[in-house]
Amino acid sequence: MPTDARCLVESDESSAVVRLSGLLEPTAADRVRDALLARLSARPGPIVVDVGRLRATGDTAVRLLAEVRRTVADWPAADLLVLDPTGAATGASGDLPVCASLDEATAALARTPMxxxxxxxxxxxxxxxxxxxxxxxxxxxxxxxxxxxxxxxxxxxxxxxxxxxxxxxxxxxxxxxxxxxxxxxxxxxxxxxxxxxxxxxxxxxxxxxxxxxxxxxxxxxxxxxxxxxxxxxxxxxxxxxxxxx
Missing domain, CATH: 3.30.565.10 (Histidine kinase-like ATPase, C-terminal domain)
Known part of the structure; x- marks a missing residue:
């Protein structure tokens, strides 16, 4: 599922990490949203979206990820966590659970009652x-x-x-x-x-x-x-x- 931000899904089926990299412009948001929804619908459970290598225009990343999270809020056992080590992509967003490290994100996933x-x-x-x-x-x-x-x-x-x-x-x-x-x-x-x-x-x-x-x-x-x-x-x-x- 190619997108302008190059949304990558880990090939390891045991992984719940999706990595976004490149430049995320508003024109690419719909394609990235579809890629994330495809991942969430294909494999039950929450995902961690790694935006450590993502560059975004304005608050595009925050709005996109928050929208996807709202979309799946009522699905069984679905959620979206964000891995943003520097805070560059999400800033101080209060709409998203943001983790600063993969260990922190993994611990948050472990608390999900899958x-x-x-x-x-x-x-x-x-x-x-x-x-x-x-x-x-x-x-x-x-x-x-x-x-x-x-x-x-x-x-x-x-x-x-x-x-x-x-x-x-x-x-x-x-x-x-x-x-x-x-x-x-x-x-x-x-x-x-x-x-x-x-x-x-x-x-x-x-x-x-x-x-x-x-x-x-x-x-x-x-x-x-x-x-x-x-x-x-x-x-x-x-x-x-x-x-x-």
Missing amino acids: AALLTVDLTPTVGAARRARELVADGCARWGVPELTEPAAIAVTEMVNNVVAHAGTPMTVLVAPRDSSLRVAVRDHSRRQPAYAGLAPLTSTGGRGLLLIDTVARRWGSTLVPDGKVVWCVMYAEDETGSRG
Whole structure:
């Protein structure tokens, strides 16, 4: 994925470091953003963006990295840390977690609860939704949020069935807790965005899948990445407790 800033992804699969080097001008920002989103969507978990060899115009780097971090904020177990030894690229930004050394960045990654992430790769077949429901049920049981089992199963069923019916590509289902919430996402290889137009007519024979997700999730959305998209949602146990009260 060449960019004007030459975004490099470590070939070692055990590494979470992405190095940006060269001159990052505003005209290159979209291409660098796509490269970072591609990396975050391809390999679950946070990344460290090394900007030690990056030169940027104005606050281009800060705005770009902060935007990417906001974009993935609701994805399961996703985050972006910045390695900037001199502070030349990011300055005193309060929007980004900036580390001064690789050791510091590695220690920050180690504190990320990646062990809580569950994933499964699925093919676009009829049984895919059942396997996805089993995954979220396992996660809800492990993380002590049984009240989210049903809403999470509803949401992931609709996400997966949308891939089966419309995208027709392999997919990855991801589930992770964060604080008091549950994050669920389905990553596929189609850039066709789900269309949500609110309540479906009573005479409609379909189109209610996104309405169901909107009903059970506090937040949801769809993010395009270079070779597909990530559809995600966030649910809170307190919402279910309140609805029963």
